[in-house]
Amino acid sequence: MEELRDEEKKQILRRIISSEGRERLARVKLVKPELVSQIEDYLIKLYLSGKIKKMLSEEEVIKLLEALSSR
Template sequence: MSFDDRELEEIRKKKLMELQKRMEEERKAEELRKKQQLVKETILKSILTSEARARLANVKLVRPELAEQVENYLIALAQAGRIARPLTDAEVKEILARLAGETRREGRINIKERGW
C-alpha cells in the first residue's frame, strides 16, 4: 500500500466513524423524543376525558401548533397541581377558543394604525 492509499483509507475510516457517531446521536435523540411523547400522552390521558382527548387529537390534525400549545398549557397546570379531576370536552373547548383567539389577535394587522 502506498502512502496515498493509506491516507485515503484513514480518511475513509474517519468519515465512517463520524457517520456512525451521527447516526447513533440521531437514534438517541429519536428515542428521547419518543419517551417524552409517551410521558406527555400519559399525563394527558390522566387529566382529560376521552372526549376531550379526541377533540385535541382532531385539532392537532388541523392546527398542530395550537394543539401543542394547549397540551403544554394543560401539562403545566397538572404539574402545578391545578387540575383536580379530568377536564371535560367543554372545558378543553373553552381553553382552545381562548388560546386560538390569542393566537389570531397576535397575527392581526391594524390597517388604521399603519395609516394605509
C-alpha cells in the same frame, strides 16, 4: 416541556383530559398542530404544579381552544 418524553406526556394527558376531550384535540391537531401542542404543554404544566384536580371535559377543552385560538 421538552424534558418530558412523548410517552410521559401522553400518560399525563390521559389522566387529565376525558376521552372525548382527547378526541377533540386530535381532530383540531390535524388543522392546527401548534395550537394543540401549546394547549397540551399548558395543561401538563398546570397538572405538574398541582392546579388541575379533576379530569377536564370536552366542553372545558373547547373553551380552552376558543380562548387560545382567539389570541
